[in-house]
Amino acid sequence: MKRAVHFAAAWLLAVAGAVHPGSAGAAGSAVPVVRVGVTCGVHAEILDEVKRVAAARGLDVDVVVFDDASRIDTALARGRIDAASFEDAQQLAATRTAKGYALAEVAPTVTLPMAFYSRKMRSLNELRPGMAVAIPADPRGMSRALVLLQNETLLTLRERAGLHAALRDVTGNRLGLKLVALPRDRLFAALDTAAFVAIGSEDAAHMGLQPSRDSIGIEDARSPYANVLTVRDADRAQPWVAQLAAAYHSDDVARFILVRYQDSVRRPW
Known part of the structure; x- marks a missing residue:
């Protein structure tokens, strides 16, 4: 980085x-x-x-x-x-x-930036144990979402996974969040059920979402x-x-x- x-x-x-x-x-x-x-x-x-x-x-x-x-x-x-x-x-x-x-x-x-979007919360501080979080199911999108979750201190990943992390590389989940991997075309609908959803910039734009306006967590510029x-x-x-x-x-x-x-x-x- x-x-x-x-x-x-x-x-x-x-x-x-x-x-x-x-x-x-x-x-x-x-x-x-x-x-x-x-x-x-x-x-x-x-x-x-x-x-x-x-x-x-x-x-x-x-x-x-x-x-x-x-x-x-x-x-x-x-x-x-x-x-x-x-x-x-x-x-x-x-x-x-x-x-x-x-x-x-x-x-x-x-x-x-990939970002987190929610219809249920205004801040990640509102997360409660056991809540469901939707992430992309494709390998690249999943890795990016898991890294962002780790950066937000919600998960810990196996160090050797690097930027190729998958669900099997999750070694810590301090709130016991339920991680639900979905195809990209189902992520928008997941906003109705999940606590928040990790969505890439291009997909978010197609859904009418703007990271700076609508997200509750966002990738660092670097x-x-x-x-x-x-x-x-x-x-x-x-x-x-x-x-x-x-x-x-x-x-x-x-x-x-x-x-x-x-x-x-x-x-x-």
Whole structure:
């Protein structure tokens, strides 16, 4: 979790103004164009603001919106785009393992937080022993929910489980909560029966829920599930990478995120 916030120093020391590897070669002969792949919605909206900031600093960014997120890492690995901003570090690691892509995370971007929602309580302090808690049944969603429950001191997990925790890894449950694993499409209905429900950001948005407004517990901005800016391994030392990351971490972009999304989109930088 900590390493996600230690990238910035290296980026900001890089020298700006180098020509992109795919653009015209002579110094000053062309403005480099960095093609960044994103999904529609939050990531595209934020990258439009990053593009504006980067342009003022001499870096031309082309925001390439994909309808299918599963195509973005492949496009990056094959050189069709130069960077990507759409997935968290855990998803990137899984893609590298599954497909062997030589991709590197170079900057944290935003955290789209999992949160706890309830129709029965206004605070986790109202929990009583034996209450039912609904969590996602899919392995990734379950792990994320269990880690959040541990962060709220409601559960203790087997240390070696790490970010791949499952129900079998629960070693402590101080209130004897009943953990009910449900498919994602049944989580919203569980709000009628469970004390609270753990729901991911995308699903919550589809249900009309906003973490900053409606939740009673929320992931930290510096979550290990923070999204990341990704480039090819071969490009990670290129000056344009530092420029792009610095534009993303600018005060203007921070202000845009706060005003547009409040705390429903969180900054890990």
